[in-house]
Amino acid sequence: MTIDIITDEQRKMARYAKAISHPIRVYILSLLGKQSCCYSGDLSEDLPIAKSTLSQHLKELKDAGLIQGETKAPKIKYCVNKENWAEAQELFKGFLKI
């Protein structure tokens, strides 16, 4: 009940887990796992949500560091952020003892 015994690693774990804690975001990341990149417009066609909502989910993933967007005007190409994804992999691997 004194000091904070939760480690930075555990905080990071929680952060990444939070980023993937929504079905839409799981879907997006799964897709990026298959094809490594995608356009927001393609997602918008497939997913039953408003564009603005999709935009927010992408922002969530971006803020968590799991994806990155590259402007290919007028579109934006989203890719996995490999560095952070690798970190997340390691964290989850350790956590799940996979």
Next chain:
Amino acid sequence: MTIDIITDEQRKMARYAKAISHPIRVYILSLLGKQSCCYSGDLSEDLPIAKSTLSQHLKELKDAGLIQGETKAPKIKYCVNKENWAEAQELFKGFLKI
């Protein structure tokens, strides 16, 4: 934009991820990974949160199916729910393999 293309697997992934999307819950699960079981009271001593708050986090993990409680009156022994934990492992493994 028509049918829901999100799979049950992806929904489950999101559900499990949500359960571990809080530092306190990551801490609890990490501990259970090390020693497989623990008492709520021990957690309460270590964590800087109110008992009632801890109780809620444990309930979250229980509802998600990741842990289960066994009454050893007047204490409660919490353990990993092995079956569901294995399922979560598989889901994350598939998800992260990417």
Next chain:
DNA sequence: AATAATGTTCGTAGTTTTGCGAACAACGAA
């Protein structure tokens, strides 16, 4: 039976998440 130990539930409060449509910004093409 009375007390102590252990947790849960209730009521409350503040914050965050999720979602939508409308309005706005950026940029290529006609």
Next chain:
DNA sequence: TTCGTTGTTCGCAAAACTACGAACATTATT
């Protein structure tokens, strides 16, 4: 420049999350 395409941001609302203390339940012990 004007228009169409593509996304983001804004304003709003509903729901969920996080947290606390007080009150309550349960059970072992005295």
